[in-house]
Amino acid sequence: MDTSSPSAFVNGALLRRYIGQKVRTVVQVIGSDMGSVVGKSTDDLQIFVKGSPPASTTTYLEVIGIAESENSIRAETWTNFGISFDALNYNELCKLANGEFKHLFI
Amino acid sequence: MAANLTAGAVAKMLNGAVSSEAEMVPILQVTDLKLIQSKLKQSRQNQDLSQERYKLSLSDGYKTQEGMLNTNMNTLVNQGTIQVGSILRLTRFVCNLIQHRRIVMVLELDIIAEKCHIIGNPAQTLTPIAQPVGNPEQQQARRSELNGVRQVNDSSAARFGVANPPQPHVPETSLSTLPYVSSTSGYGSSRQEQIRPPQAASSRPVQPSYKPQQQPQQPSMYVNRGPVARNEAPARIIPISALNPYQGRWTIKVRVTSKGELRRFNGPRGDGKVFSFDLVDADGGEIRVTCFNDVVDQFFDVIVVGNVYLISKGSLKPARKEYNHLPNDYEIHLDNASTIQQCHEDDAAIPRNQFHFRNISDIENMENNGITDLIGIVSSISPTGSIMRKNGTEAQKRALQLKDMSGRSVEVTMWGNFCNAEGQKLQNLCDSGVFPVLAVKAGRISEFNGKQVSTIGSSQLFIEPDLPEARELREWYEREGRNAPCTSISREFSGSGREEVRKVITQIKDEKLGTSEKPDWITVSGTISFMKVDNFCYTACPIMNGDRPCSKKVTNNGDGTWRCERCDRCVDECDYRYILQLQLQDHTGITWATAFQEAGEEIMGMPAKDLYYMKYEDRDEDKFEDIIRKAAFTKYIFKLKIKEETYSDEQRVKATVVKAEKVNYSSDTRFLLDAINKLRTEDANPLPINQVTSSHGSGAFNSGIGTSGTRETSSVDVPRREIRLPAANQVSQFGNEHTSGSRPLGGITYCNACGGNGHAADNCPSFMSEPQGQHTSSAYRSTPGGYAAGGMPRQHVRS
Numbered sequence: 001m002d003t004s005s006p007s008a009f010v011n012g013a014l015l016r017r018y019i020g021q022k023v024r025t026v027v028q029v030i031g032s033d034m035g036s037v038v039g040k041s042t043d044d045l046q047i048f049v050k051g052s053p054p055a056s057t058t059t060y061l062e063v064i065g066i067a068e069s070e071n072s073i074r075a076e077t078w079t080n081f082g083i084s085f086d087a088l089n090y091n092e093l094c095k096l097a098n099g100e101f102k103h104l105f106i
Numbered sequence: 107m108a109a110n111l112t113a114g115a116v117a118k119m120l121n122g123a124v125s126s127e128a129e130m131v132p133i134l135q136v137t138d139l140k141l142i143q144s145k146l147k148q149s150r151q152n153q154d155l156s157q158e159r160y161k162l163s164l165s166d167g168y169k170t171q172e173g174m175l176n177t178n179m180n181t182l183v184n185q186g187t188i189q190v191g192s193i194l195r196l197t198r199f200v201c202n203l204i205q206h207r208r209i210v211m212v213l214e215l216d217i218i219a220e221k222c223h224i225i226g227n228p229a230q231t232l233t234p235i236a237q238p239v240g241n242p243e244q245q246q247a248r249r250s251e252l253n254g255v256r257q258v259n260d261s262s263a264a265r266f267g268v269a270n271p272p273q274p275h276v277p278e279t280s281l282s283t284l285p286y287v288s289s290t291s292g293y294g295s296s297r298q299e300q301i302r303p304p305q306a307a308s309s310r311p312v313q314p315s316y317k318p319q320q321q322p323q324q325p326s327m328y329v330n331r332g333p334v335a336r337n338e339a340p341a342r343i344i345p346i347s348a349l350n351p352y353q354g355r356w357t358i359k360v361r362v363t364s365k366g367e368l369r370r371f372n373g374p375r376g377d378g379k380v381f382s383f384d385l386v387d388a389d390g391g392e393i394r395v396t397c398f399n400d401v402v403d404q405f406f407d408v409i410v411v412g413n414v415y416l417i418s419k420g421s422l423k424p425a426r427k428e429y430n431h432l433p434n435d436y437e438i439h440l441d442n443a444s445t446i447q448q449c450h451e452d453d454a455a456i457p458r459n460q461f462h463f464r465n466i467s468d469i470e471n472m473e474n475n476g477i478t479d480l481i482g483i484v485s486s487i488s489p490t491g492s493i494m495r496k497n498g499t500e501a502q503k504r505a506l507q508l509k510d511m512s513g514r515s516v517e518v519t520m521w522g523n524f525c526n527a528e529g530q531k532l533q534n535l536c537d538s539g540v541f542p543v544l545a546v547k548a549g550r551i552s553e554f555n556g557k558q559v560s561t562i563g564s565s566q567l568f569i570e571p572d573l574p575e576a577r578e579l580r581e582w583y584e585r586e587g588r589n590a591p592c593t594s595i596s597r598e599f600s601g602s603g604r605e606e607v608r609k610v611i612t613q614i615k616d617e618k619l620g621t622s623e624k625p626d627w628i629t630v631s632g633t634i635s636f637m638k639v640d641n642f643c644y645t646a647c648p649i650m651n652g653d654r655p656c657s658k659k660v661t662n663n664g665d666g667t668w669r670c671e672r673c674d675r676c677v678d679e680c681d682y683r684y685i686l687q688l689q690l691q692d693h694t695g696i697t698w699a700t701a702f703q704e705a706g707e708e709i710m711g712m713p714a715k716d717l718y719y720m721k722y723e724d725r726d727e728d729k730f731e732d733i734i735r736k737a738a739f740t741k742y743i744f745k746l747k748i749k750e751e752t753y754s755d756e757q758r759v760k761a762t763v764v765k766a767e768k769v770n771y772s773s774d775t776r777f778l779l780d781a782i783n784k785l786r787t788e789d790a791n792p793l794p795i796n797q798v799t800s801s802h803g804s805g806a807f808n809s810g811i812g813t814s815g816t817r818e819t820s821s822v823d824v825p826r827r828e829i830r831l832p833a834a835n836q837v838s839q840f841g842n843e844h845t846s847g848s849r850p851l852g853g854i855t856y857c858n859a860c861g862g863n864g865h866a867a868d869n870c871p872s873f874m875s876e877p878q879g880q881h882t883s884s885a886y887r888s889t890p891g892g893y894a895a896g897g898m899p900r901q902h903v904r905s
Contacts, residue, residue: 086776089772089776092779093775100786
């Protein structure tokens with residue numbers, strides 16, 4: 001497993017902690033454009049994802065990239081996560097991965 | 107001697123001047139005494155309720171007055187303490203007007219003399235119609251109330267009238283004015299049942315009284331006319347204990363202690379609805395009130411638990427003890443003429459709840475199905491489970507352990523709505539480390555699992571009630587109860603039933619599951635890591651045996667037919683049933699398990715027969731292997747039955763897959779999040795809740811799930827528990843580099859090692875004597891650098 005470039009699990013609120021670093025998050029796509037996607041994070045915040053999104057996106061989308069600001073990510077990897085996804089669980093995972101059990105995560 | 111009797115008392119009772127002991131405590135003589143068998147109509151189910159009552163004539167030396175003796179004094183008559191000639195002081199009584207006759211209900215009395223000659227020459231006087239007790243309209247109204255509305259279902263009052271045979275010494279002149287006599291015409295048939303002195307029948311034949319023309323003023327019994335006018339005068343409030351079926355008008359002042367749900371039923375006479383509520387009054391008397399159909403609409407919304415009401419009129423029926431546990435032989439049935447009036451001023455004299463607490467140790471010797479009140483400390487509570495009732499509906503249940511000062515504990519099972527309302531509240535309290543006081547009102551004792559107490563429809567649960575008993579219990583618990591040894595009178599706290607007990611595979615061995623008398627039922631989240639595919643099914647007998655196939659193995663006769671030894675028959679075509687040998691694996695270990703037909707189908711996704719034909723008839727090996735591969739390495743939630751069995755003198759613990767469900771990752775994740783949360787709250791509350799019994803490898807998982815530990819709360823070692831958790835362990839040992847061994851938990855410095863607050867693990871006093879975490883720490887010690895660098899291997903949990 002490549003651990004040279006870890007990406008932290010984040011939700012909308014946690015994004016600000018990683019500005020300039022690599023993060024991964026799942027958003028619910030609200031709107032997409034050439035070169036960007038507007039999404040809702042699992043904690044109901046708006047996130048702008050820049051880069052080149054796939055031609056078609058599903059409801060949920062995972063993006064991995066560099067956090068540019070507290071509400072935008074420049075994505076390198078885009079993955080469609082389908083139409084049913086448990087946002088609540090993901091949000092809890094983000095909280096755990098950045099809190100008490102941070103040491104368990106890369 | 108005549109001076110001893112209260113002269114004129116009878117006259118005052120007759121004209122209504124005296125109606126209870128409040129006005130006068132008269133001394134009267136018994137001039138006549140008769141036994142009456144009042145077989146109440148409703149008493150079919152309760153034979154013991156067909157009561158014996160004594161009717162007596164009471165004399166003040168001048169006149170006599172009819173009375174009824176409360177049943178609790180029957181023994182006095184039977185013993186001969188009260189007999190004809192006895193002189194009594196009526197210390198509690200009520201004069202009622204029944205069928206136009208004044209009847210004294212004697213509730214309590216003192217015996218002045220057991221035997222005395224009859225004093226004076228008393229004449230029996232019956233209430234004539236002309237008595238100044240009310241105008242004729244009122245009379246009629248009362249009659250309507252008595253006879254009209256309740257006539258159909260309340261024959262008891264009328265029978266009472268019949269039950270008073272005319273006295274031989276009644277002056278003949280009073281006969282024609284006696285309206286009550288005619289009431290016998292309505293119920294004439296029951297007359298023959300009555301015990302009466304033969305001379306009464308001979309001296310005064312009853313025949314003439316049937317002739318209607320003799321009582322022209324008498325309205326027919328059968329005419330169900332509404333009241334012409336109501337006596338609106340406020341009725342006197344009587345205690346609940348004085349209620350009896352022989353009263354026409356009464357009012358009780360009561361508090362509603364509980365209110366049942368509105369229930370609908372369909373019986374042979376059509377659909378209906380019913381609800382009931384329980385009352386208590388200032389004297390501590392309790393009674394249940396039941397309303398049917400229209401009356402439900404009238405009163406259901408009026409009744410609010412805790413409020414005080416004046417309730418008036420209604421019929422008293424023998425209590426159906428199988429549904430009604432209150433200490434009262436009667437219950438009230440309300441009808442359209444009944445009134446319920448709320449008292450907006452609270453009456454502090456009426457208790458809010460009437461508890462009759464029993465010690466848990468007493469319950470051990472109490473009868474099955476008895477009703478009891480309990481108060482105790484909730485020491486543990488299980489999650490809500492659901493079970494299928496026989497009628498196919500699902501019911502929720504939840505069990506808790508209640509212990510009290512008697513040094514015993516009992517399992518209390520909550521059903522239905524209690525699980526989510528009170529149950530959740532109790533669960534939260536227990537999770538946060540508080541052991542709440544719980545008062546159970548009207549729980550039913552059962553013998554399901556040792557002795558057990560369950561809630562019933564009219565049960566009430568009070569969490570941390572404001573009662574002296576609760577305070578006493580709390581003090582005891584803080585002082586000594588927490589650590590006092592406690593024996594359960596319930597057999598085992600397995601949560602009974604088959605609710606989900608999530609375990610990991612190594613716990614099967616570590617906890618010696620299946621080795622007790624009964625099998626253990628557990629749920630495991632695991633993956634099929636290996637499957638024996640050679641004999642995945644067997645040839646089974648399809649002959650129906652009752653409502654299911656025989657399913658025993660059949661053998662090939664060689665002529666295309668199959669023979670079943672058990673059925674002793676041959677069939678042309680056999681059935682194929684799964685018998686899958688599976689290896690299940692989770693993050694703690696591996697176990698073998700067998701899956702039979704239903705579970706096998708769930709795992710393979712197709713009937714055994716289809717799979718058999720695919721492999722042996724179509725010989726489609728690729729497709730077959732494809733199906734096997736799909737099933738293997740798939741994560742399922744397995745429900746396992748664990749039981750030790752003996753094979754050729756060898757004991758083996760056998761696991762059977764009862765149910766296999768593909769993991770729903772979303773819900774399983776929620777389950778894990780819950781477990782993590784629980785683990786964290788337990789860490790934050792270093793109270794002796796759980797003792798982890800399994801090895802360190804599964805330690806983190808164990809305590810997170812927590813259901814396993816509840817059996818062993820006796821000897822608890824908090825530091826050890828903490829250290830066994832790999833998660834906590836790393837932090838205290840190696841996490842020092844980045845977290846300084848203390849986790850900020852709500853702003854409090856919290857020690858991972860001993861669970862105490864106020865110091866970090868580095869300074870933890872428990873470290874001085876305790877070389878902690880030997881079993882995992884060495885592995886880490888060698889590689890602290892790699893770990894700190896963040897490239898930590900995931901497998902570290904399994905050292």
